[in-house]
Amino acid sequence: MKKGDRTREHIIMKSAEIFNQRGYAGTSLNDIIADTGIQKGGIYRHFASKDEIALEAYNYASSMVASKFSEAVDREQSASGKLVAFFRVYENVVNDPPFIGGCPMQNTAVESDDTHLELCGQARQGMHAILDMMKSIIRDGIQAGEFREDLDVDAIASFAIFLVGGRDFTQQVGWR
Incomplete structure (x- = not known):
């Protein structure tokens, strides 16, 4: 990796932590x-x-959390696991925490919902x-006979997400 690429990566990583903690x-x-210890000209380069x-920075932070979810889920064989x-x-x-400052998806969505539309999106x-991902796990469990066939996949997944992320998280994905 070139020095310029390492510098850019360093800026992204440090900025992700700052944005996730301070908004x-x-x-x-x-x-x-x-x-970052990098001067303004270096940042703008x-x-x-x-x-x-x-x-x-958001893409970096959210990918770190998503990979933690994927790694945890991939280690299990059953849908319930x-x-x-x-x-x-x-x-x-x-x-x-999966990332310093909490969930970057939730933090960013809540903070930027009426201030920065691209970031919120x-x-x-x-x-x-x-x-x-949660819905897919539940569907797989139904298909494997692990869960009842009459489960409402959308409602169960939304409830599970609510348990992880709380009311603000579920409101941002449209479940109120």
Whole structure:
């Protein structure tokens, strides 16, 4: 990896932590400069704007959390085991969060819902992907005979997501 690519990656990783903890509105370019140790010119050599950094940082943070869900689920064979593994990702969220500052999808969706439409749209897509993953696990469990055939997959998946992410998360994916 070239030095420029490593620098860009460093900016994204550090910015993801800052944005996830302070939010888009609460993070300034000076905060990014302070946390990365890279001067303004160096930042602008890699990114055209704070918006571009925020979008890249969100993609990085959400992919880290999504990979933790995928890794946990992939280790299990049964649908019920996959559901339990899904919840275990957030089992020790206070001491061992999947990403610093909490769930980037939820944080970003809640903070940006009326302030940064592109960022909010990305967060909603991420939350829908997690919801779809949950639905797929439940459908697989029904097909394997692990769960009853008459289960309402959408309602069960939404309820499970509600248990993980709370009311704000489920409102952002359209379940109220």
